[in-house]
Amino acid sequence: MNVRFMHSLYLAALLGFTNSCISDDLSDCPSPQYIVQISVKDKNYKNIGDFPQLKSKEESAPFQRFEGTIYYTLSESTTRARVKESSVMTVYGEDQTYPIILTDIPEGEYILTVWGNMTSEYPAGILHQDTKEHTDIYMTTRTLRLDRSYQTTELSLERTKGLFLLLCSNFPATVTSVGQSINHLYQSVDANFNYTGNTNVEKRVPLQPTISTWLAPTSEGPSKVKLIFYTDHAGGTVPFPELPEMDLTMKRNEISAIAIDYKETDGVCEVWMFVQEQWVMIHRLDIQ
Structure with a gap:
């Protein structure tokens, strides 16, 4: 009997609450x-x-x-x-x-x-x-x-950004870091994916086989990429080797890539770029 009584009270309270919230006065809701x-x-x-x-x-x-x-x-x-x-x-x-x-x-x-x-x-x-x-x-x-x-x-x-992938292979142990300079990148984006501004990104990191950098899409195409490799001599300030500036187009949610293959025994440094779903050699530099 007590259970039925409590259940009835609950239903009455719930009904009263519901009525108050569907009435014109919503102050109690x-x-x-x-x-x-x-x-x-x-x-x-x-x-x-x-x-x-x-x-x-x-x-x-x-x-x-x-x-x-x-x-x-x-x-x-x-x-x-x-x-x-x-x-x-x-x-x-x-x-x-x-x-x-x-x-x-x-x-x-x-x-x-x-x-x-x-x-x-x-x-x-x-x-x-x-x-x-x-x-x-x-x-x-x-x-x-x-x-x-x-x-x-x-x-x-x-x-909102793309990924710049730099692949480095066969460098001698004396090459310890690489500097990247990429220009003509958008600086900002609004809530409607409208990109504005024009800026550049500078980055120097220890040399690794795979280096990833988050970059905004290219603003005034193409972007220009400058890569400088440094040795551990003279406090890491000596560039080695010197590479020409390269064109690069960054796109939202896509990967753009450059591969550097240093062939010391052959006396050359090959520079490859991923273009239209395939690797294309864009430079073959004499390093002797």
Whole structure:
């Protein structure tokens, strides 16, 4: 009997709550939560299958394998006034999507823009600044109608940059580092994938068989690439060998590649570029 009585009380309370929330006065109703699930579209580069030196990522891998951070803004669709802005949040967990939960938002139409792999160092949309490589930036945006008819929506992040792959083989042990200088690259991108600005990237790293660099698409084609190899003599300031400047076209979510094969016994240095799905020798330099 007590069980029936308690059940009746529960139903009465639930009915009263429902009636209050469907009446004209919504002041007693809880604020709705709008959930947006963020996924990753560009998990691997479009042409990664052409490069056995790189390992493809599993399509079913957790979200945090692709995006180390998440940052988002919510703006009114008409005035573009910003309603909500997150911090740059570190991503954890093993889920394949990342939930953004919006609360205390008046009903209306909004633009949600989400950035992946951002840092707090630079504003959203900056791809290169201070001639630095920066990170593998992702972005997505969508206009959402937030009201009581809203259902969970999924947005997919897309990569904003390409990858420059430098392959180095048969260099003597005295060559310890390589400097890269690439110009005519876009500096920033907006929420509609409109690229603007013109900048260059400078990078010097220890010599390795495979060196990867995240670069924005070419702005005023082609980009010019200058590679300088340094020996360990004189504090690593002696260039060896000297290579001519090369043309390179960077594209979003694609790999562009150059291979340098130093053949000391033959007295030549071969420079190859991956063009139209095949390797083409563009220079054969006498190094004797």
